[in-house]
Amino acid sequence: MNAPLTAKDFATDQEVRWCPGCGDYAILKCVQKTLADVGADPDNTVFVSGIGCSSRFPYYMNAYGFHTIHGRAPAFATGLKLSNPELDVWLVTGDGDGLSIGGNHLLHVLRRNLDTQIMLFNNEIYGLTKGQYSPTSRPGTRSPSTPAGSIDAPVSPCAFALGANAKFIARGIDTDAKKLSPVLKAAREFKGAAFIEIFQNCIVYNKDVFDDFVAKKSAAENQLHVEHGKPLTFANGTKGLKLNPQTLALEIVNVGDNGVPEAETLVHDETNRTMAQMLISLPMATYPMPLGVIYREPNAPSFNDAFWKAHATQGKRTGKVADALRKGSVWTKT
Amino acid sequence: MTKITPEDRAVVVRFAGDSGDGVQLLGSQFAESTALSGADFSTFPDFPAEIRAPVGTTFGVSAFQINLGARRISTAGDQPDVLVAFNPAALKVNLGTLPKGALVILNTGAFNARNFAKANIEKDPRETGELSDFQVIEIDVSAQTLEAVKPHGLSKSDAEQCKNFWALGCVLWMFGRDRDPIKQWATKKFGTKAPEALIGNIAALDAGHAYAETAELSAEIPQFVVGEAPMEAGQYRTITGAEALSLGLAAAGELAGKQIMFCGYPITPASSILHYLSRMGELGVATFQAEDEIAACCAAIGASFGGKIGVTSSSGPGIALKTEAIGLAVQTELPLVVINSQRGGPSTGLPTKTEQSDLYQAVYGRNADTPVPVLATAGPGDCFDGAIEATRVALRHMTPVFLLTDGYIANAAGPWTIPDMDDYEPILHGAAPKPVDDPVELKKAIWDRSGQSLGRPWVSPGMKGLAHRIGGLEKDIATGDISYDADNHQKMSEMRAAKVAAVADFIPDQRVEQGPQKGGLAVVGWGSTHGAIHRAVSVAREQGLEAAQIHLRWLNPLPKNLAELLAGYDRILLPEMNMGQCATLLRDKLGIEVVQLNKVSGQPFKVSELVEAIAANLPAKANVKAAE
Numbered sequence: 001m002n003a004p005l006t007a008k009d010f011a012t013d014q015e016v017r018w019c020p021g022c023g024d025y026a027i028l029k030c031v032q033k034t035l036a037d038v039g040a041d042p043d044n045t046v047f048v049s050g051i052g053c054s055s056r057f058p059y060y061m062n063a064y065g066f067h068t069i070h071g072r073a074p075a076f077a078t079g080l081k082l083s084n085p086e087l088d089v090w091l092v093t094g095d096g097d098g099l100s101i102g103g104n105h106l107l108h109v110l111r112r113n114l115d116t117q118i119m120l121f122n123n124e125i126y127g128l129t130k131g132q133y134s135p136t137s138r139p140g141t142r143s144p145s146t147p148a149g150s151i152d153a154p155v156s157p158c159a160f161a162l163g164a165n166a167k168f169i170a171r172g173i174d175t176d177a178k179k180l181s182p183v184l185k186a187a188r189e190f191k192g193a194a195f196i197e198i199f200q201n202c203i204v205y206n207k208d209v210f211d212d213f214v215a216k217k218s219a220a221e222n223q224l225h226v227e228h229g230k231p232l233t234f235a236n237g238t239k240g241l242k243l244n245p246q247t248l249a250l251e252i253v254n255v256g257d258n259g260v261p262e263a264e265t266l267v268h269d270e271t272n273r274t275m276a277q278m279l280i281s282l283p284m285a286t287y288p289m290p291l292g293v294i295y296r297e298p299n300a301p302s303f304n305d306a307f308w309k310a311h312a313t314q315g316k317r318t319g320k321v322a323d324a325l326r327k328g329s330v331w332t333k334t
Numbered sequence: 335m336t337k338i339t340p341e342d343r344a345v346v347v348r349f350a351g352d353s354g355d356g357v358q359l360l361g362s363q364f365a366e367s368t369a370l371s372g373a374d375f376s377t378f379p380d381f382p383a384e385i386r387a388p389v390g391t392t393f394g395v396s397a398f399q400i401n402l403g404a405r406r407i408s409t410a411g412d413q414p415d416v417l418v419a420f421n422p423a424a425l426k427v428n429l430g431t432l433p434k435g436a437l438v439i440l441n442t443g444a445f446n447a448r449n450f451a452k453a454n455i456e457k458d459p460r461e462t463g464e465l466s467d468f469q470v471i472e473i474d475v476s477a478q479t480l481e482a483v484k485p486h487g488l489s490k491s492d493a494e495q496c497k498n499f500w501a502l503g504c505v506l507w508m509f510g511r512d513r514d515p516i517k518q519w520a521t522k523k524f525g526t527k528a529p530e531a532l533i534g535n536i537a538a539l540d541a542g543h544a545y546a547e548t549a550e551l552s553a554e555i556p557q558f559v560v561g562e563a564p565m566e567a568g569q570y571r572t573i574t575g576a577e578a579l580s581l582g583l584a585a586a587g588e589l590a591g592k593q594i595m596f597c598g599y600p601i602t603p604a605s606s607i608l609h610y611l612s613r614m615g616e617l618g619v620a621t622f623q624a625e626d627e628i629a630a631c632c633a634a635i636g637a638s639f640g641g642k643i644g645v646t647s648s649s650g651p652g653i654a655l656k657t658e659a660i661g662l663a664v665q666t667e668l669p670l671v672v673i674n675s676q677r678g679g680p681s682t683g684l685p686t687k688t689e690q691s692d693l694y695q696a697v698y699g700r701n702a703d704t705p706v707p708v709l710a711t712a713g714p715g716d717c718f719d720g721a722i723e724a725t726r727v728a729l730r731h732m733t734p735v736f737l738l739t740d741g742y743i744a745n746a747a748g749p750w751t752i753p754d755m756d757d758y759e760p761i762l763h764g765a766a767p768k769p770v771d772d773p774v775e776l777k778k779a780i781w782d783r784s785g786q787s788l789g790r791p792w793v794s795p796g797m798k799g800l801a802h803r804i805g806g807l808e809k810d811i812a813t814g815d816i817s818y819d820a821d822n823h824q825k826m827s828e829m830r831a832a833k834v835a836a837v838a839d840f841i842p843d844q845r846v847e848q849g850p851q852k853g854g855l856a857v858v859g860w861g862s863t864h865g866a867i868h869r870a871v872s873v874a875r876e877q878g879l880e881a882a883q884i885h886l887r888w889l890n891p892l893p894k895n896l897a898e899l900l901a902g903y904d905r906i907l908l909p910e911m912n913m914g915q916c917a918t919l920l921r922d923k924l925g926i927e928v929v930q931l932n933k934v935s936g937q938p939f940k941v942s943e944l945v946e947a948i949a950a951n952l953p954a955k956a957n958v959k960a961a962e
Contacts, residue, residue: 068632084641313616319617326569
């Protein structure tokens with residue numbers, strides 16, 4: 001028997017060309033290790049990407065890879081997965097690639113529920129084109145194209161995914177492999193479109209933009225790691241979320257000695273779409289950032305399964321063209 | 335009773351009425367009957383662009399034209415010899431197309447003030463003298479149909495629906511045709527589902543026939559005598575371009591032993607290919623309706639990467655959107671068939687009208703030096719072979735291939751000799767290499783292009799030991815690794831050009847379809863003008879005007895002998911339904927001058943206008959010969 005593969009076996013001989021300190025390195029390592037952990041087969045795994053820094057990802061993965069064109073990776077992945085549903089297909093995209101030029105395709109791959117993992121590296125900036133503001137940039141972002149600060153309201157990737165009827169929505173942080181890896185595993189196991197927003201630090205053009213909740217010293221206070229069936233608590237269990245039935249809003253409450261008993265906090269139900277909506281919509285300034293698997297609806301059919309089930313012969317060639325040519329009215333000249 | 339034996343052994347009949355009058359069904363059943371009579375024919379439906387245009391309006395007129403004859407027929411005919419008009423609007427829009435002496439059958443039941451108003455007709459055209467050049471037969475088809483159907487208990491509106499069958503009965507008599515095959519077809523179509531419609535339609539059919547045969551009026555209704563056309567022995571069927579193209583793709587899949595993955599997005603006039611293919615699942619075809627044109631092309635390329643034959647299809651505006659993705663397929667050396675059912679442009683243009691104006695787009699229309707092979711289909715039945723050939727080249731050379739067709743071919747139909755699938759060679763591609771341990775050697779094997787075709791092995795995810803990465807960045811010619819090396823880019827660009835040029839090594843020499851092999855005038859065409867040019871050159875030659883016909887299947891690359899062949903003629907006349915795109919191409923690739931004949935009216939060429947152009951362009955020497 002061959003020795004089990006290690007993270008190294010998923011690396012290629014290509015020199016990685018991201019900027020030193022880029023969050024992409026950490027994600028790459030985490031994905032390589034996760035695939036080794038789950039015993040993935042490189043020959044059966046495909047990474048499909050669009051254009052942008054994140055989209056260089058396939059070149060560095062020892063698996064099949066397709067670096068396509070800007071924003072269209074979901075469409076390539078759809079054709080690929082339909083042509084061979086046995087493949088384990090991963091999509092790598094960014095906030096510009098996936099939500100600006102490729103917003104349309106992201107919408108459709110999610111609503112169709114194609115069985116694929118979609119990693120959206122969100123760094124709230126265009127990196128590869130040297131720092132212009134992106135559709136997830138916060139208003140007022142100063143960039144080469146917005147010297148006076150950007151004016152558009154940003155899109156929330158997870159809210160977009162939920163609106164598109166995604167059946168699996170999760171969040172992770174580039175450098176937090178311990179928490180990101182289980183999310184990637186769950187996404188891989190999910191039979192449908194698994195959307196993962198990964199907060200990724202662009203060290204050159206948008207350094208530490210997520211420090212509000214990523215910075216180590218305040219992480220416990222500002223990160224809410226959700227887990228199905230577990231209470232929605234944070235700050236080492238001293239705070240939690242509670243539903244205010246009057247306002248239908250989540251409120252932060254103290255838990256334990258100085259507050260309510262833990263049993264009164266809301267318990268995470270990843271199958272509850274309303275709860276997912278509330279968690280995704282929490283205002284960043286005053287609430288912790290929900291991370292982990294926020295929403296999962298496991299029983300919906302995947303597009304690839306439904307596609308071949310609906311096909312007249314489930315993809316088998318049962319007829320001959322010679323016969324099809326003679327269907328209908330045929331006459332003979334002698 | 336008048337019996338007419340048409341002068342040039344062919345008759346053009348045009349049925350026109352409201353979208354709801356059942357004109358298309360009437361026309362197609364008359365065509366079926368024509369097929370069984372042994373005559374050759376060509377049909378062309380002329381739909382309004384609007385889906386349900388207001389009843390009685392000119393823009394709501396739907397028409398069906400058929401040219402049938404005791405000789406080989408190559409177009410749907412220049413002008414109708416017989417017009418059946420179901421309402422004033424139908425008469426109004428077709429009046430200008432009628433030659434002197436044409437037979438016009440009017441449904442007078444619809445000739446009333448209300449319908450004149452809807453068609454913006456001020457005075458009843460029967461009273462203005464507008465029809466004095468024609469032989470007009472007035473029949474109240476609506477009333478006659480009601481009368482015939484009444485005993486069978488149909489409601490008035492249901493009974494009204496039968497008037498196309500009444501007219502069909504009448505026309506069948508005019509051409510001495512048997513009603514039984516139509517009745518059999520109707521029984522199959524309506525039999526159990528709509529027994530009342532069946533009874534009503536058959537009653538109307540018989541009544542129309544009897545009316546023409548026995549009514550006092552019938553002295554005026556002439557009978558046409560059209561014999562059998564001399565056609566090669568074999569099995570025939572009727573086929574439209576869209577259906578032939580779809581079957582051709584299925585055949586290509588069968589010949590390659592691979593599944594066809596067709597990814598499309600609805601657009602006129604290309605959608606019918608998507609519709610046909612979505613009903614060909616058992617032939618190894620799967621169809622995916624994508625969210626847009628770009629996604630359709632990308633999904634097809636994704637499918638090709640996955641080892642299926644990726645096919646995408648659209649019309650000009652949609653092809654424009656696919657352009658970037660086509661460049662990626664060139665760059666990654668993946669097979670892809672891109673079908674363009676051309677229509678009038680620019681922009682949205684004339685969606686339901688035909689044109690050949692996307693040749694530049696196919697040959698030249700991409701960023702950078704991104705050559706793509708381009709071929710065009712010449713007629714409805716030819717779409718079958720065109721689809722097979724496009725797929726063969728895509729797989730052999732591992733490249734996207736443009737297959738050009740147009741709105742005219744897509745909808746036009748005629749008898750087609752059913753091909754024998756055993757006559758086709760299997761479609762081959764470069765086989766995946768055996769895995770090797772050395773990673774560099776492995777990459778080289780994956781990109782090891784054939785010396786002849788420059789096609790690389792087709793390696794798909796899931797194949798053991800062959801994992802590799804492809805993408806839009808320039809790659810090393812040997813290993814496929816990303817490369818920004820200057821010399822390498824030069825080599826890769828040359829390789830891509832050489833690959834498309836290599837297609838010429840595999841295609842047959844250009845032949846002369848009729849007329850002299852050199853000297854005098856050659857009429858050069860491409861695509862759907864074939865039928866009209868064929869007939870025009872035949873007619874011209876019968877008249878003593880010596881001209882040759884040369885029709886191009888391959889536009890990129892051009893056949894290797896084309897330059898020499900064309901150099902042998904004194905003059906080249908190039909009719910095309912655009913402002914001179916093939917003329918530019920020949921000038922560019924062969925350095926030759928041609929006389930352009932450009933028509934962009936949304937209508938196909940008429941044989942008569944081509945004959946005139948041939949006569950006007952005969953070089954002096956050939957003219958002298960004709961005069962002798």
